[in-house]
Amino acid sequence: MVGKIKYMTKKEITSIFLWQNGLLILLGIGIIFISTGILNWLGQISFDWTGAIYGLILGIGLGSLNVWLDRLLPERVTDDGGLNQLIFHNRKLLDIFLLCCLIGVAEELVFRGIIQFYFGFWASVILFVLVHFRYLIKVYLLFNVIITSIIIAGLFQFSNQNLIAVIIFHIVFNFIGALDMRNRYQNKGGVARG
Template sequence: MKKQMNQAEIIKKMTDKELLLNLYFSQGLMIVLAILSSFFLFDSMNEWFQQVQWNPAYFIWYGLLPALIIVSIDLILMKLLPESYYDDGGVNERIFQHRSFLQILYITLLIAISEEMLFRGVIQYEFGYFIASLLFALIHFRYLHKPVLLISIVLISFFIGYMYELTGNLAITIIAHFFVDFILALMIKYKRGVMDDNKYRENT
């Protein structure tokens, strides 16, 4: 509990800009780790290209539609469960609420590409579905004391990993991951905007 509080205090002391820079650093590190580890684990760098196939129908059926299902389930749970269950300490809110539409697009695309390159493109490709999905969930350690968020991350991880198992197409998991993060980030931005407007009206 003390460790969790220390982490929360560190995050609170960081400015929004520092949080964003920390996010860029962590995602950049994942891309570097993915590329470096592939030099040792892959027989050829062509294995990256073998994991990416252009198939618009698959992008819709295994990328976009699963993302919409995930977001819909999340929305239902947000309506049914207390708000505190989905409270991550305000981290996502601070990252996204003051960003422009294009900035949110760029950030969520970077997250999707970096995490899928490492966890699906390298770890699942080399070590299997279960290990990759479990490790993906474990990097979101800040949710360890938030059971609903943790379970949600674990299920999403295994679900997206299963899409990769079915298709072997890294582009599909990137698309699914991107749309989940992008839609939820836009909701954070515009929900906060509406709440701020309402608060302003109440005070005038």
């Protein structure tokens, strides 16, 4: 996967993310319509902004811990094959933030708002981990994505199925990590151009 992406421009990489997450959102909306209808689903999902504060605090705390561990551990343990470097190298802050927002909304709509809502805690955890297959290649990355998935699923469950809380957590967690990657890779070589 990384081999093919090495020769893509930033615009092409961004396009892949937009398509992938756009399809996730459409899939999620389709499943909601087919299963119970959007109005019934909206009535059962919490959008409480008070719970979102917990998502924000947890996202900042765990995102910062993740950055600290990534800097503490050797790169051979934390490297995902160079994909994160290709994605975040020389990217503008607004681009990073918008990508994190898109990913947070799409993934949490599907994994917590649909999979966990209809199929339960462990189904959402396992599928979330499997979708992040590039993190399955190393023990630390696998452990990291499993723990993160359990924390997000737990936040959704303990916040009375608050979709806003998990979306905010996901955006903040990803944004902190992405900013750190951008800063670390800023002066390194890279191939994401344009």
